Amino acid sequence: MLTIKNLHACVEQKNILNGLNLNIKPGEVHAIMGPNGAGKSTLGYVLSGREGYEVLDGQVDFQGHNLLEMTIEERARKGLFLAFQYPIEIPGVSNMEFMKESVNAMRQHRGEERLTAAEFLKKAKEICKQVQLPLDFLKRGVNEGFSGGEKKRNEIMQMILLEPSLCILDESDSGLDVDALQIVANGVNSQRDGKRSFIVITHYQRLLDYIEPDFVHILANGKVVKTGDASLAKQVEKEGYAFLGLDNSEEVTA
Amino acid sequence: MTTQIDQALSRTYDAGFISDIESETFAVGLNEDVIRRISAMKNEPEWMIEWRLRAYRNWLTMEEPEWAHVQYPKIDFQAISYYSAPKSMKDKPKSLDEVDPELLRVYEKLGIPLYEQEMLAGVAVDVVFDSVSVVTTFREKLKEAGVIFCPISEAIQTYPELVKKYLGSVVPRSDNYFAALNSAVFTDGSFVYIPKGVRCPMELSTYFRINEQNTGQFERTLIIADEGSFVSYLEGCTAPQRDENQLHAAVVELVAMDDAQIKYSTVQNWYPGDENGKGGIYNFVTKRGICHTNAKVSWTQVETGSAITWKYPSCVLKGDNSIGEFYSVALTRGRQQADTGTKMIHLGKNTKSTIISKGISAGHSNNTYRGLVHMGSKADGARNFTQCDSLLIGDLCGAHTFPYIESRNPTAKVEHEATTSKVGDDQLFLCQQRGLDAEKAVSMIVNGFCKEVFKELPMEFAVEAGKLLEISLEGSVG
Amino acid sequence: MTWLQQVIHRGQAMNDWLSPVRSQALEALRNTTWPTRRTESWKYTSLAALEQLKLTATEPATQPSIDAIAGLNSLDLVFINGELQTDVNSLSLPAGLHINNLQSASAVQRVIATSMFAQIKPKRHLFGLVNDALANDVLFIDIDNGSHIVQPIRIVSLSTDGHESHHRVLVRIGNEAKASIIEQTQGEHTSLSTGFTEFDLGQQAYLEHYRLAMHTHQAIYFGGCHFCLHHNAELNSTFIGYGSQLSRTDIDIIHNGEHAKAKLNAVYLLGESEHINLHSTIEHAKPHGTTEENVRGIVGDKASAVFNGRIHIHRGAQKTQAALNNRNLLLSRRGQINTKPELEIYADDVQCAHGATVAEITDEALYYLRSRGISRSQALVMLNFGFIQELINQMPNQQLAKWLEPQLRARFKEMEVR
Ligand SMILES: Nc1ncnc2c1ncn2[C@@H]1O[C@H](COP(=O)(O)OP(=O)(O)O)[C@@H](O)[C@H]1O
Numbered sequence A: 001m002l003t004i005k006n007l008h009a010c011v012e013q014k015n016i017l018n019g020l021n022l023n024i025k026p027g028e029v030h031a032i033m034g035p036n037g038a039g040k041s042t043l044g045y046v047l048s049g050r051e052g053y054e055v056l057d058g059q060v061d062f063q064g065h066n067l068l069e070m071t072i073e074e075r076a077r078k079g080l081f082l083a084f085q086y087p088i089e090i091p092g093v094s095n096m097e098f099m100k101e102s103v104n105a106m107r108q109h110r111g112e113e114r115l116t117a118a119e120f121l122k123k124a125k126e127i128c129k130q131v132q133l134p135l136d137f138l139k140r141g142v143n144e145g146f147s148g149g150e151k152k153r154n155e156i157m158q159m160i161l162l163e164p165s166l167c168i169l170d171e172s173d174s175g176l177d178v179d180a181l182q183i184v185a186n187g188v189n190s191q192r193d194g195k196r197s198f199i200v201i202t203h204y205q206r207l208l209d210y211i212e213p214d215f216v217h218i219l220a221n222g223k224v225v226k227t228g229d230a231s232l233a234k235q236v237e238k239e240g241y242a243f244l245g246l247d248n249s250e251e252v253t254a
Numbered sequence B: 001m002t003t004q005i006d007q008a009l010s011r012t013y014d015a016g017f018i019s020d021i022e023s024e025t026f027a028v029g030l031n032e033d034v035i036r037r038i039s040a041m042k043n044e045p046e047w048m049i050e051w052r053l054r055a056y057r058n059w060l061t062m063e064e065p066e067w068a069h070v071q072y073p074k075i076d077f078q079a080i081s082y083y084s085a086p087k088s089m090k091d092k093p094k095s096l097d098e099v100d101p102e103l104l105r106v107y108e109k110l111g112i113p114l115y116e117q118e119m120l121a122g123v124a125v126d127v128v129f130d131s132v133s134v135v136t137t138f139r140e141k142l143k144e145a146g147v148i149f150c151p152i153s154e155a156i157q158t159y160p161e162l163v164k165k166y167l168g169s170v171v172p173r174s175d176n177y178f179a180a181l182n183s184a185v186f187t188d189g190s191f192v193y194i195p196k197g198v199r200c201p202m203e204l205s206t207y208f209r210i211n212e213q214n215t216g217q218f219e220r221t222l223i224i225a226d227e228g229s230f231v232s233y234l235e236g237c238t239a240p241q242r243d244e245n246q247l248h249a250a251v252v253e254l255v256a257m258d259d260a261q262i263k264y265s266t267v268q269n270w271y272p273g274d275e276n277g278k279g280g281i282y283n284f285v286t287k288r289g290i291c292h293t294n295a296k297v298s299w300t301q302v303e304t305g306s307a308i309t310w311k312y313p314s315c316v317l318k319g320d321n322s323i324g325e326f327y328s329v330a331l332t333r334g335r336q337q338a339d340t341g342t343k344m345i346h347l348g349k350n351t352k353s354t355i356i357s358k359g360i361s362a363g364h365s366n367n368t369y370r371g372l373v374h375m376g377s378k379a380d381g382a383r384n385f386t387q388c389d390s391l392l393i394g395d396l397c398g399a400h401t402f403p404y405i406e407s408r409n410p411t412a413k414v415e416h417e418a419t420t421s422k423v424g425d426d427q428l429f430l431c432q433q434r435g436l437d438a439e440k441a442v443s444m445i446v447n448g449f450c451k452e453v454f455k456e457l458p459m460e461f462a463v464e465a466g467k468l469l470e471i472s473l474e475g476s477v478g
Numbered sequence C: 001m002t003w004l005q006q007v008i009h010r011g012q013a014m015n016d017w018l019s020p021v022r023s024q025a026l027e028a029l030r031n032t033t034w035p036t037r038r039t040e041s042w043k044y045t046s047l048a049a050l051e052q053l054k055l056t057a058t059e060p061a062t063q064p065s066i067d068a069i070a071g072l073n074s075l076d077l078v079f080i081n082g083e084l085q086t087d088v089n090s091l092s093l094p095a096g097l098h099i100n101n102l103q104s105a106s107a108v109q110r111v112i113a114t115s116m117f118a119q120i121k122p123k124r125h126l127f128g129l130v131n132d133a134l135a136n137d138v139l140f141i142d143i144d145n146g147s148h149i150v151q152p153i154r155i156v157s158l159s160t161d162g163h164e165s166h167h168r169v170l171v172r173i174g175n176e177a178k179a180s181i182i183e184q185t186q187g188e189h190t191s192l193s194t195g196f197t198e199f200d201l202g203q204q205a206y207l208e209h210y211r212l213a214m215h216t217h218q219a220i221y222f223g224g225c226h227f228c229l230h231h232n233a234e235l236n237s238t239f240i241g242y243g244s245q246l247s248r249t250d251i252d253i254i255h256n257g258e259h260a261k262a263k264l265n266a267v268y269l270l271g272e273s274e275h276i277n278l279h280s281t282i283e284h285a286k287p288h289g290t291t292e293e294n295v296r297g298i299v300g301d302k303a304s305a306v307f308n309g310r311i312h313i314h315r316g317a318q319k320t321q322a323a324l325n326n327r328n329l330l331l332s333r334r335g336q337i338n339t340k341p342e343l344e345i346y347a348d349d350v351q352c353a354h355g356a357t358v359a360e361i362t363d364e365a366l367y368y369l370r371s372r373g374i375s376r377s378q379a380l381v382m383l384n385f386g387f388i389q390e391l392i393n394q395m396p397n398q399q400l401a402k403w404l405e406p407q408l409r410a411r412f413k414e415m416e417v418r
């Protein structure tokens, strides 16, 4: 699904990713943990092609394509989805219009017919129910005046709607109450079909209680410093990152 | 409560005394002959006379601007004397010891004890009294660093190449009506040159004083900061209390070469006239700086004086990545009228400008912010942020905001905000309830309102500015 | 003869019951100095196109027809080239609503009309004076005290190729009366039109108002909406303007009674080498008034927009609350935006603020849309539309908004996005 080799990237002349490697097969769930500022969000941005994030070195293969050569929308249409840590507000553009256009962009890419307004609405309503957002959210501006939890659920809603092949969830659990956490987790689990892969960026074991990861990676100073199974997350939860002996640029080999 | 504030915005102007200094003053009137005589008094070379005369001829064809939000009777330019100098200046003093003690006393009275400034504050001072520079301190020490700081009349003699190259390069002779007049008749002012890579070792400052009756003051300041240099320059002004209006039409030109920085601070306290609007200085000033690549020009002004203020310290951001700043507090009271602001002309890529303007109106005064932000078609990625706040004290004054925004570049970004408020009764009540008297409370609130600007002033000046505001507001509350 | 001299010449020949009031305008025009770029209110707008204008009227192959707006059920009044086409005598009007024109007005209505004509519209508008002098026809809408006219009144003014037209509307809304008025002006090809409307809102009256100035590129248009608000009156007005070769609209709102409320939303959308000049002036002459004004513009290609938004708080107009917000998007390197929000304040116990920005669509928003698979160009159209959609959504008449939406979308497609 996704192979990252020796990825180096910088923002505003600051090196953030420093030789990151990651290999994800179809159907796998990878959790990424790591201290604040480690470069977790940056990884998501680089993979999705955000401007201002410059790749200095390395290769990324996504389903047999050179990911780094594609535009933002090509990556999305090929099935890469990023649920934002801080979803962006766009007043004036309705959530409905936004999602309809994106669904249809995906469909067009796959050579399918555009959904009619009615078909789309039916689908959108179902998912609204699933993530427990009231219907009038569809009419409001994209993320405009949404609470933190509502924004995160809106991201999950888009994920379900767009049916991507690789989902990157950037702290989709941060700032959620227990109920909202379950909604997000259930949303994710409903999409697990053995083919779709997930990268789950999180600080908390509690999300991983719901979404069992196949691998857990610790990201620090822009690279993966330790990889393990689900138990690694539990250890982090208990002991913090201290046991890794991380300070500044020290590298820990597993 | 508001009537309390309204009451007696009258106060005495501390700097309003008249000094009995024997002067040599031209008869009133303006013609080519007068200009030749000014030039002769200064022993100027031929090119300078030519320059002045061309400015004068230009001026004759120009019209006095009327767009400003100020009203005043037509100025009779033939009723003004264009030159006045203390007699004792015939043989120019070389140091403070040689300065007429009477003059020194004047400055002491103004709170600018020159000796002290020299000894304690470590600030180099150029003092301009009516039409001439009377003394410049610390020149030797500055010379060691390669810094030139002298009266412009002297620079014309000593550094003609520099003057020729830069005089009128930022504010052209016929830039506007008052600049043209100044170019024709300017008498003195300061000249500063900071060589490449030099950080000027001390603050430079000029004090301007109008003393003689019926005289105008037309000073000209030229500051050149060569590549990578830095200078901080302070300017203060006072004038005696007289019943008739006096004209002050200055020009200040700043040249910031690549990577250079100029910080220019003004505390303007010309005589504002009495509470009925009688007398006071007409202050028509053109100030402009040009910024080359990576350069920065920062204007900070505290304007409390003058009957009329017409002043727009501006920045031409010509070089890429250059920065312009304008921080202003303008306080008007009595019958004062101020129309002041700035122009930020963004020409280079990634140029940035910040404008913070605080206007305080009291009494029957009118206080106007007028500004221009221009984003040229090549100013890719340029940014401007402007914040204009007005505070009204009493219901007989006016506060106005006229910002012009022109954008020609889709990647440039301009943000302008303006608000108006008054000293709230509840704010006053709170302060009084905590034991402050109303007057102190108002001055506290006003000071708070101006904080963003005061923090840009050099230490000594910030204190002075704060005091000035306090005095200005004295008696403003019952 | 200059253009202005011709206007005066033609104005002198007008002979109807408005002649006494027209002659005042002619007098003012005689004393007018023709504006240049040095004239403050024309600083960014050249009148060269008008000075050089040569009109050759061509008769349209088919009589232009004005389509009804679906679902709006409006009472339509149509001017073509300045002549009122609707027979006002044959209209079946709800009780309390009276509509007349130059010919049909009764003696009493003539008195009311002459007392309103050119009274609310400030004398400083040059082309307002031209309209005073030359208005071919005058529509006079009078609503009785206490009448709530539910049916929207739609006034369409169309200028066809080669024509010059001047239409005028006077609207009096009685005390406690309510009305909804839509003014739609369209100019085709090379045409010159002026259209000025004066509104008098009685005590506690409510007016919902729309001015849609949708001209095509070659048209020259000078328009004005002038509102006088009495005690407790409320105005909710929306302006939508396309640019054209030369286009200027002046909106004046005068708070002439205490506790009046005004909301003004304005949008301008420009492409090609169109120009628009929009001036709004809010006069708070009485205390306790509120004004909320939102103006947004998008300028593409070689177009240029000028906005001047003045708020003037008169001495004694205490407790006024007035806010103006102007936001602009400049899409092209060849375009221009000139904006000047102005505050002039003579009362201390007021809350006033204005803000103006010129920017481009944020990269962040663009990225978000693209990360969901939407193409860059499509995302830009969506974001641009979203920028003005916020104001369109605030239109009280959503039926009208629905009709407008596809037209605005089509307009965006025309507005060459970088
Ligand atoms: N636009 C930016 N400009 C400068 N530094 C940035 C920018 N974005 C992120 N960074 C820096 O990059 C580092 C990694 O950030 P991020 O990827 O958000 O970390 P994480 O998500 O792991 O907390 C941090 O030190 C952050 O401050």
Ligand SMILES: [Mg+2]
Binding pocket: A040, A041, A042, A085, A171
């Ligand atoms: Mg993060």
